[in-house]
Amino acid sequence: xxxxxxxxxxxxxxxxxxxxxxxxxxxxxxxxxxxxxxxxxxxxxxxxxxxxxxxxxxxxxxxxxxxxxxxxxxxxxxxxxxxxxxxxxxxxxxxxxxxxxxxxxxxxxxxxxxxxxxxxxxxxxxxxxxxxxxxxxxxxxxxxxxxxxxxxxxxxxxxxxxxxxxxxxxxxxxxxxxxxxxxxxxxxxxxxxxxxxxxxxxxxxxxxxxxxxxxxxxxxxxxxxxxxxxxxxxxxxxxxxx
Amino acid sequence: xxxxxxxxxxxxxxxxxxxxxxxxxxxxxxxxxxxxxxxxxxxxxxxxxxxxxxxxxxxxxxxxxxxxxxxxxxxxxxxxxxxxxxxxxxxxxxxxxxxxxxxxxxxxxxxxxxxxxxxxxxxxxxxxxxxxxxxxxxxxxxxxxxxxxxxxxxxxxxxxxxxxxxxxxxxxxxxxxxxxxxxxxxxxxxxxxxxxxxxxxxxxxxxxxxxxxxxxxxxxxxxxxxxxxxxxxxxxxxxxxxxxxxxxxxxxxxxxxxxxxx
Ligand code: HEM
Numbered sequence: 001x002x003x004x005x006x007x008x009x010x011x012x013x014x015x016x017x018x019x020x021x022x023x024x025x026x027x028x029x030x031x032x033x034x035x036x037x038x039x040x041x042x043x044x045x046x047x048x049x050x051x052x053x054x055x056x057x058x059x060x061x062x063x064x065x066x067x068x069x070x071x072x073x074x075x076x077x078x079x080x081x082x083x084x085x086x087x088x089x090x091x092x093x094x095x096x097x098x099x100x101x102x103x104x105x106x107x108x109x110x111x112x113x114x115x116x117x118x119x120x121x122x123x124x125x126x127x128x129x130x131x132x133x134x135x136x137x138x139x140x141x142x143x144x145x146x147x148x149x150x151x152x153x154x155x156x157x158x159x160x161x162x163x164x165x166x167x168x169x170x171x172x173x174x175x176x177x178x179x180x181x182x183x184x185x186x187x188x189x190x191x192x193x194x195x196x197x198x199x200x201x202x203x204x205x206x207x208x209x210x211x212x213x214x215x216x217x218x219x220x221x222x223x224x225x226x227x228x229x230x231x232x233x234x235x236x237x238x239x240x241x242x
Numbered sequence: 243x244x245x246x247x248x249x250x251x252x253x254x255x256x257x258x259x260x261x262x263x264x265x266x267x268x269x270x271x272x273x274x275x276x277x278x279x280x281x282x283x284x285x286x287x288x289x290x291x292x293x294x295x296x297x298x299x300x301x302x303x304x305x306x307x308x309x310x311x312x313x314x315x316x317x318x319x320x321x322x323x324x325x326x327x328x329x330x331x332x333x334x335x336x337x338x339x340x341x342x343x344x345x346x347x348x349x350x351x352x353x354x355x356x357x358x359x360x361x362x363x364x365x366x367x368x369x370x371x372x373x374x375x376x377x378x379x380x381x382x383x384x385x386x387x388x389x390x391x392x393x394x395x396x397x398x399x400x401x402x403x404x405x406x407x408x409x410x411x412x413x414x415x416x417x418x419x420x421x422x423x424x425x426x427x428x429x430x431x432x433x434x435x436x437x438x439x440x441x442x443x444x445x446x447x448x449x450x451x452x453x454x455x456x457x458x459x460x461x462x463x464x465x466x467x468x469x470x471x472x473x474x475x476x477x478x479x480x481x482x483x484x485x486x487x488x489x490x491x492x493x494x495x496x497x498x499x500x501x502x503x504x
Contacts, residue, residue: 001385001386006386006387009386010387011493012493013301013484013486013487013493015493015494016301016302016303016487016491016493017299017300017301017484017487018299019301019302020299020300020301020302020304020487021299021300021302022296022297022298022299022300023295023296023297023298023299023300024296024297026300027300027304027308028296030306030308030309031309031312031313033309034306034309034310034312034313034316035312035313035316037313038313038316038317038320038366038370039316039320041366042317042320042359042362042363042366043355043359045358045362045365045366046355046356046358046359046361046362047355047358049358049362050354050358051347051354051357051358051360051361053340053343053344053347053413053415054415054416054417054418055415055416056340056414056415056416057340057414057415057416057418057419057420067417067421068410068421068425069364069365069406069410069421070365071365071368071369071403071406072403072406072407072425100396100400103396103399104392104393104396104397106379106384106392107384107385107386107388107389107392107393108389110384110385113385113386114382115381115382115383115385115486115489116382116489116490117380117381117382117489120382123379123382124380127376127379127380131376169420
């Protein structure tokens, strides 16, 4: 906007404003009605949905679901989608950081004086697209397979180890095939190429932080898990998640 | 004290003196409340500011989308009030946090209701803040002269999300514990500030006993303080600059063409 356009805007605005109504009581009435709606919704949700409290936090647990609040789903999905792609540099600079910067700088790179959405095709399209992408990612996050599942096909004798591993929550920090979080732990899809059985067992019982120790698991489960891990060579990745 | 005389303010003191002496009891009560208002006003000159705030004009065409900001504000106030009640029972130590939350939820009168309000109120506030931002975006309301208010708004958005993140750990159940570990670790992968931020949040390199009280202090003191101050700045700028008219409103000068709209 140049100086002339700014003055034009202020002139138009002061005309529109002078034709308006006073804040009190007109806007105050609308705002109050809205406040009642907000309050009623919050109370209704509280009564209908309650406030559940899961089992007590246990750092060495064997079954848990590391789920964030639903409105963070889109962020986690974004990280998961960008991570393995060629776009690693983008992920490294941090997609959320970029997003916030783009948002905060918006008035400084969108400098046209036009305000009607239908005459700002780029901004409006970008806005609608962002809403759809965020909605879609939230949906993906909400419907993603439980993080306690591993999709890899294994011979029958490793099936038990696969279940134990899945339920032990390793996927919160490790990726196995297409499941799990890519970090903070290294990917385990081809762990058998890197560590022998004994080292796997040692890692389970005496790991480097932040990985919790699993030495309290029953011996038989631990061995089943090690058997499963020691045949992960990375060639069989299972079907990609849809 | 007797010798000191405040300079008489035009209006306030004079009208008080000019009013006829009330005889009825109701009249006396009214008189007292008037003079109480006058008393405050004489010392603060608040009435001018209130008049400026309440009777400023809202442009023609202002519609329901313009209530989303105040709805967000209201959700924030609801969070503040319910949060105070939760804080009366909550104990931010790794040993007692879960137990105190359980007690609050199951034993305290209306405990689960208030906790539920705080919990779902956070969802409502996040939805409303995004809707408000979308309104501002599609109406082009972030343009001259309101750029700075948009920037403050983005910071409010980040702070609101940070509120949710730090609050999620506090009940200290399995879900909140593990989600927060993963969250803090993901934080740590961000460039430059990432690792520092993670260490700051955890209170060290590892998730330990100080982490919980740190999250608590951030959640109930640091961020709400910042939020409150910035909301104040945000609202001051709104009142100062006025809210935009909807973008399709035309500024016509001729009064014949004026159509009355609500
Ligand atoms: C704690 C959160 C927030 C509160 C309590 C809040 C409150 C308000 C209120 C009451 C208004 C008056 C007009 C209206 O209601 O639409 C307003 C206007 C505005 N807000 Fe916010 N807001 C918040 C967050 C945001 C965010 C996240 C943004 C954008 C990034 C933003 C940008 C703006 C702008 C640019 C205006 C001026 C709009 C106009 O004049 O039409 N605000 N805000």
